Amino acid sequence: MPRVFVTGIGLITSIGNDAAAVTESLRELRHGFELYPPFQRDDIPVKVAAPVKGFQTDSTDPEDWTFPARYRIRREVIRGMAPHGVYAWCAMQQAIEDAKLEEADCSNADTGLYAASGGSPYLMGHMLQRMHTQGVMRCSPLGIVASISGTLNFNLVAHFRIKGASCGFSSACASSSHALGYAYDDLVLGRQKRMFVVGAEDGNVDSILPFAGMRALSLQADPQQASRPFDAARDGFVGTGGAAVLVLETEDEVARRGAKVYCEVAGWGQASDGHNVAISHPDGEGLRQAMAHALRAGGTPAEAVDYVNAHATSTPIGDTSEVRALKAVFQTPDTRPAISSTKALTGHGLSLAGAMESAFCALAIRDGFMPGSAHISRLDPECEGLNILRSTLAAAPNVVLNNSSGFGGANVSLLFKRAT
Amino acid sequence: MSEAVHNTQGSNKPFPFVMKPVAPEEESALRESLKRCSPSTFEAAIQFRKTGNPEHLPAVVIGVIERFVEPDLRVKLKDADDDLRLIEDLGIDSLTMMEIVILVEDVLQMSINNDELRNLRTVGDVKMFIDCKVRGLPLPKPTKFLPIEQIAATMPIQPPFLFLNEASVSSSGANAKYKISGQEFFLQGHFKDNPVMPASIMLEALGQLAVLYLLEGLTPEPGKVVNPQMIFFTGCEGVRAHRVCKPGDILTLSIKPRRMKMPLATFEGSIRVGQEKAVIAEEITLTFGFSEVAVQPVAAAAPGQENVNGAAPASSPLRVAASA
Numbered sequence: 001m002p003r004v005f006v007t008g009i010g011l012i013t014s015i016g017n018d019a020a021a022v023t024e025s026l027r028e029l030r031h032g033f034e035l036y037p038p039f040q041r042d043d044i045p046v047k048v049a050a051p052v053k054g055f056q057t058d059s060t061d062p063e064d065w066t067f068p069a070r071y072r073i074r075r076e077v078i079r080g081m082a083p084h085g086v087y088a089w090c091a092m093q094q095a096i097e098d099a100k101l102e103e104a105d106c107s108n109a110d111t112g113l114y115a116a117s118g119g120s121p122y123l124m125g126h127m128l129q130r131m132h133t134q135g136v137m138r139c140s141p142l143g144i145v146a147s148i149s150g151t152l153n154f155n156l157v158a159h160f161r162i163k164g165a166s167c168g169f170s171s172a173c174a175s176s177s178h179a180l181g182y183a184y185d186d187l188v189l190g191r192q193k194r195m196f197v198v199g200a201e202d203g204n205v206d207s208i209l210p211f212a213g214m215r216a217l218s219l220q221a222d223p224q225q226a227s228r229p230f231d232a233a234r235d236g237f238v239g240t241g242g243a244a245v246l247v248l249e250t251e252d253e254v255a256r257r258g259a260k261v262y263c264e265v266a267g268w269g270q271a272s273d274g275h276n277v278a279i280s281h282p283d284g285e286g287l288r289q290a291m292a293h294a295l296r297a298g299g300t301p302a303e304a305v306d307y308v309n310a311h312a313t314s315t316p317i318g319d320t321s322e323v324r325a326l327k328a329v330f331q332t333p334d335t336r337p338a339i340s341s342t343k344a345l346t347g348h349g350l351s352l353a354g355a356m357e358s359a360f361c362a363l364a365i366r367d368g369f370m371p372g373s374a375h376i377s378r379l380d381p382e383c384e385g386l387n388i389l390r391s392t393l394a395a396a397p398n399v400v401l402n403n404s405s406g407f408g409g410a411n412v413s414l415l416f417k418r419a420t
Numbered sequence: 421m422s423e424a425v426h427n428t429q430g431s432n433k434p435f436p437f438v439m440k441p442v443a444p445e446e447e448s449a450l451r452e453s454l455k456r457c458s459p460s461t462f463e464a465a466i467q468f469r470k471t472g473n474p475e476h477l478p479a480v481v482i483g484v485i486e487r488f489v490e491p492d493l494r495v496k497l498k499d500a501d502d503d504l505r506l507i508e509d510l511g512i513d514s515l516t517m518m519e520i521v522i523l524v525e526d527v528l529q530m531s532i533n534n535d536e537l538r539n540l541r542t543v544g545d546v547k548m549f550i551d552c553k554v555r556g557l558p559l560p561k562p563t564k565f566l567p568i569e570q571i572a573a574t575m576p577i578q579p580p581f582l583f584l585n586e587a588s589v590s591s592s593g594a595n596a597k598y599k600i601s602g603q604e605f606f607l608q609g610h611f612k613d614n615p616v617m618p619a620s621i622m623l624e625a626l627g628q629l630a631v632l633y634l635l636e637g638l639t640p641e642p643g644k645v646v647n648p649q650m651i652f653f654t655g656c657e658g659v660r661a662h663r664v665c666k667p668g669d670i671l672t673l674s675i676k677p678r679r680m681k682m683p684l685a686t687f688e689g690s691i692r693v694g695q696e697k698a699v700i701a702e703e704i705t706l707t708f709g710f711s712e713v714a715v716q717p718v719a720a721a722a723p724g725q726e727n728v729n730g731a732a733p734a735s736s737p738l739r740v741a742a743s744a
Contacts, residue, residue: 063456075490076516137531141518 004187005254005261005419006362008099008247010091013356014050014203014240014346017068018094023363026371027392031345033223033238038205046217048226049208050240050347057083057204060126062146077159080142082120084200084352085155087243092160092196095245099259101194103161110193112165113157114183116175116351117199119149122206152200164192170351173311174270174406175199177354177414180246181268187250195248199355203241207350211239214278216315227348228375229312229319229341230388237313240347244356262362266300266399266417269293273409280318284325286411287311291329291401294413303335306397307370309357311405312341313348322403323382333385338397340373340389354404354412361400361416368396442469453526457483465527474554477528478547484523485543488516501674502544503588503595524550539563548592563590564636574635575628576648580605583625584632584673591638593676596629602667617665622699626689627653629675630706633687640680641710650709654684658702669693675704683707 011018014032015025024030036049056066062078071090078086096106105111127143140146145154150168157166165186169179176199183195201207211217218236220226227238254261271289273281280287295302308326312319319341330336342360349356364370372391379388400416442450447466454462461483468476486497489510496509506512512520517540521532530553539562540546548560566574566587575582587596600617607615634646665671675689685706691699 075488076513079519080515134526135531138522138526141515141522 001188003251004184004248004265005251006246006263006265007249007254007259007261008095009262009359009362010094010098010245011359012052012087012091013242014052017054019363023367025345026342026360027369029345029372029374029392031374032240033226033347035223045219046209046212047221048218048223048238050238051203052087052242055086057086060123080145081155082123082146082151083202083204084117084120084241084243085151088152088156088198088200091243091245092156095247099247107161107163109163111162112186112192113153113162113196113198114167114169114179115153115156115198116169116179117152117201118207118351119151120147120202122202122204123147125206152198156198171410172406173350173353174404174410174412175351175354177404177412180355180358180414181270181412183248184265184268187248193250193253197246197248197355198243199352200243201241201350201352203239207241208239218314224375227314227344229314229344230373230380230383231376232378232380234314234316234319236315238347240349242349242352244352244359246355246359261419263365264417264419266415267294267297268412268414269297270412272411275409278407280321280405281409282321284321286409287322287403287405288325288328290411290413291325294401294415298415300399300415302330303332304399305337305401307364307400308337308339309361309402310339310341311403313343320382323386326386336387338370338387338389338393340371342371344374357402358414361402365397365400365416365418369394370397440470442466450527453523457487474551477550477554480527481524481547481550484520488512488520500543502542502547502592504543505541544590544592560591563588571632575632577628582628583621584628587629587632589633589636593674594629594633594637596673598625598671598673600665600667600669615667619661619699622691623656623659623701625673626675626691626701627704629673630687630704633675633677634685634708640682640685644710646708647711652707654705654707656701656704660700663693663696663698665693665698671698683709
């Protein structure tokens, strides 16, 4: 079975627009929250969000959008994109550059792309409103490909001339972890030699605020307090957007190209709660099973895990489920891994989360640190016995798990190891 | 659009201008729609809204097309003749064409359906199409592109005396290219050790293009077909040669009908090499006659039939292949 390595990373996130900036934010526990201007209205009780910086995508017309000067995007490319398509396009450029891939390395039958996003509710809403007010034939010809779920893979596959496997994944907040898991499988099965894994979200009013209805968002007006996974007083998640790209390659490709590697993808597992459409299993049953599968797939005992990047979004119910699942998997208190939720810094990226946090894990392994779980003033007593990191550890983890859970009780756990 | 075309379609009546006030919100919506177009585009659009005068349409249409063309190609639109092709010359794909259509619909407050769009291949096609829509005239026949084989099959004139390599014919005129190969028999003697395309032959080439127009373009009288055996040269006026043309030069020929009334058809013609003027003919007049057999309505539609049947050329800009 060929081994699989992470060889490139691209990031556009609320805590930095490239890997170096993100690493610094993770080490220093610098968050990306702000009193998000569109939320500062009396009729909107949610105040804080973690928007991407350096981009302006407020208009429904992509030609109005602005982005950092290092990127050039032609009209015919940007016209079919959602805001998160632009973030991902930029993150793709970074990842390709980082992995030192030539054009021919990206565009061949052995290189594929798996992506995940929730589509663009913003542009979908605009298009439907235009259809209802101006008439059916006045919808933008590219309104569909810019807005429906799948917009991310449509655009990236076309613009980066991807010739191998391509697909979009939709399991809400587990989506891009699923994408990474199945990309790994395709590499291990010899179907592909290289895979781009992409997660992205708009992270704007229309993608975040609908979660207010299910009372999933924090109503905290203090950006320092809004997202605090594992804190006893946590009251919901904070929305974010952006894009994360990982380049996965087989060991043969790594050797052939002489590529540098961040870490190895050592296996993954998934399991479902079979419990509720939107609420996690109270004991984290599916997530426990997913972690167990991942460890078994990687031939790794639970005691060997050094760090877990938790899914923990800062919702009262979700974090508790995960804490119980972690206790069930890591039963020996002495060898329990360090655990943190980087959503305390970034906010919750929904379909972006899995890929973004996988990139964080890869950076942690390469650069030798474990990011702390920020903003905890009083640890939830439920966490007692777990090693929740309160500050960043300057120690390199060898074995890392990254958890993701999505609506419908979909759970994915990804296993990364220091490359040897 | 030449006067000749409107005359032949019986539409030379002055357009009934009625000044309409444009509400401020309507004006600002129009300004918003056209915000990425040149100021003159907006100016033309607002004038059209106020007066309904179709004279403003070309400026609106060109302005909208320009806005969707990549900046480095816009220069081509500056001195564009109507023969500028949307796909080949301006890089406009089918989706961009839809964007153009939607903006034009929005600005001119009209609706255009897909079938009508299939045949729009040149800037001239688009201008003519919009003009006919606004005036409520029947839509023109699409521009036909004829390769050498088709030209030879149509024309009474044959090699080695045929001086058209490829041609496009629309109802408003015809254009063609001819590359001076150096193998033309007459160049052996014209001149000694110095091959120069005779001006008389260049005039002949323009005359040939006019013949092609009579056979493939707008018929001088509806329902009748010109007999290829009955077309002859009768005269020309105002002919000037501006440039010596030699082997390797590519002649771009262009003719437009000025008057057509049985048995005479008069055209204006010009030849360019690149951007340089080579020959101007103010008037070239041919005599023609109709075929004996009156043409059945079905047959009359025959030249455009490939389009009627939906078998538009694969490169037609309006064939959006939705693979969703």
